Amino acid sequence: ETGVTQSPTHLIKTRGQQVTLRCSSQSGHNTVSWYQQALGQGPQFIFQYYREEENGRGNFPPRFSGLQFPNYSSELNVNALELDDSALYLCASSLRTGVGYGYTFGSGTRLTVV
């Protein structure tokens, strides 16, 4: 059974550019959640996808968008990058929606916007 994998591990983008981050769910998990963790802060909920539909969203602007595919893998897209978007982006998969089961996070993608 494979865990949650994220790619790329690190990347550097210029302000105003667009970025796509990828996440492969743990085997059998149909729910994917994305979090942003700025330096020195706790993770902040961006959104969750369940069976290819958005199933909850945090306080992030529309330039943060996502997709979930039939194999339950997921993408996070961020348009018009800002310097404050520099953070560790975490993907977590779970077997079902709701927070009663805890999350297993992937290793994260470190995004630096310059």
Place this chain on the structure above:
Amino acid sequence: QKEVEQNSGPLSVPEGAIASLNCTYSDRVSQSFFWYRQYSGKSPELIMSIYSNGDKEDGRFTAQLNKASQYVSLLIRDSQPSDSATYLCAVGRTGNEKLTFGTGTRLTIIP
């Protein structure tokens, strides 16, 4: 008032002693409580979950929950240098898709 509050530390504890980490939350209808450990440069790792008032023990770790006081704690017995990390408290509501995290407490175990 922050939704989930933790003392940012750093908290220094001698090796072999008990480390006590605390967390308070503001949402009274919270029902799921988690402790994550995060090593520098790594992603958070789930180490404990608790849902009912009282204590829950797993090896050297004990989570304590008091819903009336809106308080969660984590005790680490026989602290080891490998326990040095940031510990994140997370709170969730059943039926709500998000976990709300505190800013974390940085724990250092002194050999």
